[in-house]
Amino acid sequence: MQRDEGLSRLEALGFDHADALTLWEHFDDAEQRGKLGHGYSRIPWLEELESFDPRAKPRLVDDDEGLQRWHGGGAIGYLTLSSVVAHQLARPPARARVVVCEATFPTGMLGHYARRLADGGLAGVLTATSPARLGPPGGPKVAGTNPLAIGIPSSDRRPVVVDVSMGAVTWGDVIAGLANEEELVPFGGRQWHKAFAIAVGLQLLVDSLVTEAGHAAVLFVAQPEADPVPALRTTGVRLPGD
Numbered sequence: 001m002q003r004d005e006g007l008s009r010l011e012a013l014g015f016d017h018a019d020a021l022t023l024w025e026h027f028d029d030a031e032q033r034g035k036l037g038h039g040y041s042r043i044p045w046l047e048e049l050e051s052f053d054p055r056a057k058p059r060l061v062d063d064d065e066g067l068q069r070w071h072g073g074g075a076i077g078y079l080t081l082s083s084v085v086a087h088q089l090a091r092p093p094a095r096a097r098v099v100v101c102e103a104t105f106p107t108g109m110l111g112h113y114a115r116r117l118a119d120g121g122l123a124g125v126l127t128a129t130s131p132a133r134l135g136p137p138g139g140p141k142v143a144g145t146n147p148l149a150i151g152i153p154s155s156d157r158r159p160v161v162v163d164v165s166m167g168a169v170t171w172g173d174v175i176a177g178l179a180n181e182e183e184l185v186p187f188g189g190r191q192w193h194k195a196f197a198i199a200v201g202l203q204l205l206v207d208s209l210v211t212e213a214g215h216a217a218v219l220f221v222a223q224p225e226a227d228p229v230p231a232l233r234t235t236g237v238r239l240p241g242d
Contacts, residue, residue, distance in 0.1 A: 036172075081107050088221050103216070
């Protein structure tokens, strides 16, 4: 999909040009990184989604030094997290901050936000919940795929960005036609219980911090005290996010 076509389709959904550009940059980043389930295929998916208001704007509702609380207010989750990240970069914590993002869905490729923070010199850990799609074999679905993204800045301007879904495939892969829904199980084969345990733990962590039911995200952002990435690169190992 070409940029002009993508922007045109997003603006046709009611997004203003700036928000359409933010969404396009997210989808294009995913596409260029091979995350096709979070790439251009999300535009036709959004054209069928009705659970957002393209004119809504997220709002900061609680602003303590160690804790911020945001509410999507009907905005699509991509734009809520984009606003949250921009705010952290403009007003970074003195040391560390927990940011709770309520009514925030869908959120897309979480590594996109972790990389933005790391590029700005902040360490970040981000997770987000989604509809229940994971469960034990033969059991009920009780947790979302609940990805976990970690971004660590580096003085060499090559941050390490980890972004892992707890599913063997992602829901985005299903949307893009790259996988069947039956394949969406906790990753790990016989060790499925490990991914399932992380998914449940992240689900409960997010759910315990929100004040209303619904899908949400939680971000931990901090000023780094050290610069461990360059030394790790001397091993020659290809690191996550490269």
